[in-house]
Amino acid sequence: MQENATNIIELKHITKTYEDGFTAVSDFNLEVKRGEFVTFLGPSGCGKTTTLRMIAGFDLPTEGEILLNGKNITNLPPNKRPINTVFQRYALFPHMNIYDNIAFGLKLKKMDRSVITKKVKKVLDLVDLEGFENRSVSTLSGGQQQRVAIARALVNEPEILLLDEPLGALDLKMRKEMQLELKAMHDELGITFIYVTHDQEEALTMSDKIVVMSEGKMQQIGTPEDIYNEPKNAFVADFIGESNIFNGIMTGHRKVRFCGGEFDCVDDWKEGTHITAVVRPEDVILTPPEKGTIRGVVSSVIFKGMHYEITVESGKNEMVIQTVHSAKVGDVTGMRVDPDNIHVMLADDNTNIFPADINRSYRLEYNGKVLDTSLTRIIKGSRRLEDGTLVDANGELIDPRRNKVIVSIEPQDITMTDQMEDGLVQGCISNLIYKGDHYSYVIHTDIEQDFVVDDEYLWNMGDRVGLLMPVEKMKFRLKR
Ligand code: ADP
Ligand code: MG
Numbered sequence: 022m023q024e025n026a027t028n029i030i031e032l033k034h035i036t037k038t039y040e041d042g043f044t045a046v047s048d049f050n051l052e053v054k055r056g057e058f059v060t061f062l063g064p065s066g067c068g069k070t071t072t073l074r075m076i077a078g079f080d081l082p083t084e085g086e087i088l089l090n091g092k093n094i095t096n097l098p099p100n101k102r103p104i105n106t107v108f109q110r111y112a113l114f115p116h117m118n119i120y121d122n123i124a125f126g127l128k129l130k131k132m133d134r135s136v137i138t139k140k141v142k143k144v145l146d147l148v149d150l151e152g153f154e155n156r157s158v159s160t161l162s163g164g165q166q167q168r169v170a171i172a173r174a175l176v177n178e179p180e181i182l183l184l185d186e187p188l189g190a191l192d193l194k195m196r197k198e199m200q201l202e203l204k205a206m207h208d209e210l211g212i213t214f215i216y217v218t219h220d221q222e223e224a225l226t227m228s229d230k231i232v233v234m235s236e237g238k239m240q241q242i243g244t245p246e247d248i249y250n251e252p253k254n255a256f257v258a259d260f261i262g263e264s265n266i267f268n269g270i271m272t273g274h275r276k277v278r279f280c281g282g283e284f285d286c287v288d289d290w291k292e293g294t295h296i297t298a299v300v301r302p303e304d305v306i307l308t309p310p311e312k313g314t315i316r317g318v319v320s321s322v323i324f325k326g327m328h329y330e331i332t333v334e335s336g337k338n339e340m341v342i343q344t345v346h347s348a349k350v351g352d353v354t355g356m357r358v359d360p361d362n363i364h365v366m367l368a369d370d371n372t373n374i375f376p377a378d379i380n381r382s383y384r385l386e387y388n389g390k391v392l393d394t395s396l397t398r399i400i401k402g403s404r405r406l407e408d409g410t411l412v413d414a415n416g417e418l419i420d421p422r423r424n425k426v427i428v429s430i431e432p433q434d435i436t437m438t439d440q441m442e443d444g445l446v447q448g449c450i451s452n453l454i455y456k457g458d459h460y461s462y463v464i465h466t467d468i469e470q471d472f473v474v475d476d477e478y479l480w481n482m483g484d485r486v487g488l489l490m491p492v493e494k495m496k497f498r499l500k501r
Pocket of ligand 2: 069070071
């Protein structure tokens with residue numbers, strides 16, 4: 022195990038299937054170096070807590086191995102692992118004072134009283150609660166309670182500290198403060214932190230390494246810079262920071278079409294390849310209308326303190342732009358993007374991705390048509406409040422004006438029809454490739470979005486078709 026000497030934890034092909042048959046984590050592989058700050062980042066329900074619980078030993082994987090310092094600990098009980106966990110809910114004992122809360126585990130281990138007192142004092146100093154020993158839990162603020170919870174985990178001097186959305190219950194200001202303090206604590210202690218959050222900004226600020234997860238699978242692993250600058254797929258690009266994401270197609274040597282225009286780019290896939298293009302809002306340059314690669318009409322301008330966030334509608338596409346220059350709603354403007362700021366990725370297995378609007382009665386709409394499904398069904402953990410508004414699993418309000426739902430559907434689940442008006446969208450076949458047992462078509466739609474459709478029958482280039490998309494084949498994700 023010499024070559025792995027610096028890996029404190031290794032997860033090898035970890036899969037967790039619950040008794041009800043649901044697979045929450047699948048074939049998860051990870052190496053964590055001693056002293057690293059690693060963050061699991063992903064939307065609610067993607068398997069972060071499940072993974073953490075297996076590292077802590079509270080849950081056993083259905084398949085795979087967990088190694089600690091090169092030794093297999095897959096079946097070792099939690100209390101035999103040099104690992105402690107801090108949860109989102111502080112889980113303090115309300116009837117005990119701070120000292121007893123922190124000393125609880127050490128007393129169970131029958132440690133010497135004077136040693137315990139010293140250790141408690143040391144961790145209280147560390148979390149900035151010097152002299153709080155005799156205070157009762159109920160007199161502490163949320164932030165202070167969470168510090169006690171952290172102190173209680175650290176007093177065991179674990180090799181690894183697991184933190185499961187530890188700041189989730191704090192208000193924004195407190196959360197920002199604690200982020201910095203936790204980072205400082207990590208640097209001071211030199212122990213390994215494995216941190217869980219659904220907040221991308223938190224992950225980017227704190228981590229040495231980020232593991233982006235979706236639906237039980239690792240999507241990308243890398244430094245915050247890697248993940249921000251070189252997202253591996255549309256999910257990561259979309260989840261990390263504001264992005265404009267378009268379906269598109271390669272139209273020639275380093276030329277790509279999306280959002281109704283043909284752009285120069287630095288990636289070179291074969292002509293006709295279906296791609297996903299990602300453009301960060303800060304990389305779009307506004308130009309006079311005739312100088313842009315594409316043009317559009319300004320539909321909103323929001324002042325954000327350091328910059329303006331401007332939304333431009335170009336055909337049926339929307340481009341969000343961050344700039345220090347203001348603009349007026351209704352202005353016609355050109356837009357261009359430097360070639361190396363256009364991130365062209367092979368579309369994930371050609372999955373079609375498109376944004377649907379949430380209308381005022383909380384129904385999903387695309388291309389002016391209502392999709393036959395309900396938001397509470399497709400957004401995991403969402404629920405209606407008494408006043409009729411909708412909140413997500415974290416209790417955050419879902420705002421029809423600001424939030425969208427990202428829909429994905431596979432090429433084989435879309436059917437082409439010549440009964441145009443039956444389709445969710447309409448367009449012309451702009452590319453076709455024979456794939457051995459079926460044809461793969463690209464349909465350039467009237468709303469300037471390209472869709473990939475698999476069909477065993479031969480249609481012709483230029484044929485006008487409607488696209489039938491069954492709601493039960495769609496996957497949905499809330500975009501804030
Ligand atoms: P996260 O922490 O990323 O929000 P979790 O790891 O808690 O996600 O859950 C991942 C998925 O596994 C969710 O869909 C959740 O409903 C499911 N899940 C969690 N615990 C159980 C369980 N004991 N039995 C069945 N499904 C579970
Ligand atoms: Mg969780």
